[in-house]
Amino acid sequence: xxxxxxxxxxxxxxxxALSDTLxxxxxxxxxxxxxxxxxxxxxxxxxxxxLSFHLKTLKDANLIQSRQEGRWMYYSxxxxxxxxxxxxxxxxxxxxxxxxxxPCENP
Amino acid sequence: xxxxxxxxxxxxxxxxALSDTLxxxxxxxxxxxxxxxxxxxxxxxxxxxxLSFHLKTLKDANLIQSRQEGRWMYYSxxxxxxxxxxxxxxxxxxxxxxxxxxPCENP
DNA sequence: CCTACCTATCAAGTTTTCTTGATAGGTTTA
DNA sequence: TAAACCTATCAAGAAAACTTGATAGGTAGG
Numbered sequence: 001x002x003x004x005x006x007x008x009x010x011x012x013x014x015x016x017a018l019s020d021t022l023x024x025x026x027x028x029x030x031x032x033x034x035x036x037x038x039x040x041x042x043x044x045x046x047x048x049x050x051l052s053f054h055l056k057t058l059k060d061a062n063l064i065q066s067r068q069e070g071r072w073m074y075y076s077x078x079x080x081x082x083x084x085x086x087x088x089x090x091x092x093x094x095x096x097x098x099x100x101x102x103p104c105e106n107p
Numbered sequence: 108x109x110x111x112x113x114x115x116x117x118x119x120x121x122x123x124a125l126s127d128t129l130x131x132x133x134x135x136x137x138x139x140x141x142x143x144x145x146x147x148x149x150x151x152x153x154x155x156x157x158l159s160f161h162l163k164t165l166k167d168a169n170l171i172q173s174r175q176e177g178r179w180m181y182y183s184x185x186x187x188x189x190x191x192x193x194x195x196x197x198x199x200x201x202x203x204x205x206x207x208x209x210p211c212e213n214p
Numbered sequence: 215c216c217t218a219c220c221t222a223t224c225a226a227g228t229t230t231t232c233t234t235g236a237t238a239g240g241t242t243t244a
Numbered sequence: 245t246a247a248a249c250c251t252a253t254c255a256a257g258a259a260a261a262c263t264t265g266a267t268a269g270g271t272a273g274g
Contacts, residue, residue: 013126015123019120019123019125019126031202032206034206034207036251037250038249047234048252049235049252051251052252053231073251074207079205086193089192096184097140101140104179143220155220160223162222178219178220178271180221211250
């Protein structure tokens with residue numbers, strides 16, 4: 001998947017998922033290792049229901065993935081999606097021309 | 108400013124600003140040049156009030172900057188802030204260890 | 215001055231997102 | 245199979261974000 005093929009909806013979902021403090025904390029934790037929901041609940045001191053809601057947001061945005069093992073559900077980062085969003089931002093730096101405005105035609 | 112010094116509030120505001128279709132369209136337009144508000148209104152076919160609201164969101168997130176010239180207000184990209192958010196995402200790719208979970212201690 | 219113009223802000227209403235407590239599905243253990 | 249456990253989902257309420265129309269401030273031109 002290339003950056004040029006990025007749907008606006010993909011960007012919207014991805015950046016929205018990143019725009020919440022708790023979700024950023026979840027991602028920070030997952031940087032070191034996989035965690036199951038109950039571990040994340042304990043580490044972040046939030047309710048299981050709340051955590052599931054935010055994990056779903058992150059998963060829908062494709063930023064994390066899940067793997068079931070017995071009754072546990074383990075979550076981990078999907079770095080490919082991070083790279084995609086990173087590339088989108090990088091293209092601003094690479095392919096932007098900071099031209100001054102052509103004077104507005106209004107009176 | 109380094110990535111490690113990024114406040115969660117900076118990230119939150121930045122990614123939130125990027126999580127809206129109209130705001131992404133504004134940013135795309137500003138890639139080619141500065142624009143005044145009335146030009147953006149015409150190009151995007153949205154009300155002036157609505158546009159001001161979203162421009163404020165982008166400016167509060169430091170993704171754009173403004174410059175007054177007579178009665179016109181010109182907006183342009185602040186690429187430094189794009190680079191900051193890009194770097195934050197890049198660090199996930201660079202400094203993440205995808206360790207499998209240590210088995211959950213629960214019964 | 216007085217008017218026209220560009221833009222920001224405000225208040226009120228609407229929509230979206232988030233939180234909370236309860237419930238249900240699926241898995242393991244006894 | 246019964247009970248305990250982990251997690252996802254649901255419904256209802258709360259909070260945040262967005263939209264809309266109106267207004268006000270500042271600038272330029274007549």
